[in-house]
């Protein structure tokens with residue numbers, strides 16, 4: 001299938017589960033802690049500068065953002081977690097919205113895979129591990145992307161690579177940089193494969 005990535009738009013920034021769109025196309029969800037580089041990764045995949053907003057102030061918005069990619073795939077940008085300074089109310093909003101996406105959402109059958117982002121420099125946080133446990137237990141197909149790999153030196157890159165294979169259930173692990181484009185093609189390939197899109 002040919003996907004025209006130039007034909008991508010923010011369909012809706014949903015602050016309430018009832019705003020989740022019902023468009024019957026496969027969904028790929030992006031999950032990770034706040035500031036991990038999720039918006040930058042989405043922009044890099046779509047070769048756009050600022051379709052997804054890259055924030056100077058992390059964790060500000062608690063919304064699920066749905067991007068319609070050429071009417072063929074929906075990118076679902078889940079709200080980032082682990083933002084320490086977030087207010088109690090915002091944390092509650094985060095859990096309510098994220099839970100609603102995974103469990104109370106009639107469109108969840110459309111979810112083909114979760115792209116779980118981990119900051120390559122920080123490593124997996126407790127929150128990351130908890131999210132991964134959730135994906136494993138719910139048997140949701142997922143792959144792991146290490147972001148900001150342009151910040152690693154050769155030794156650190158090799159160390160990270162040699163740890164690959166230790167996350168149960170992960171379809172694959174990919175080194176990525178929105179800055180250099182590292183891993184971009186590999187990620188597209190893996191995501192389309194998990195969506196059964198040739």
Ligand SMILES: Nc1nc2c(ncn2[C@@H]2O[C@H](COP(=O)(O)OP(=O)(O)OP(=O)(O)O)[C@@H](O)[C@H]2O)c(=O)[nH]1
Nearest residue numbers: 034035036037038039040054055058059080178179
């Ligand atoms: N060096 C480097 N910096 C990056 C990369 N990707 C993102 N950043 C920086 O990391 C910061 C956060 O990036 P975002 O893409 O906004 O991260 P996010 O996960 O969407 O953050 P929130 O939506 O606020 O939770 C920004 O300052 C980006 O410029 C990368 O590949 N390399």
Ligand SMILES: [Mg+2]
Nearest residue numbers: 038039053055
């Ligand atoms: Mg973002």
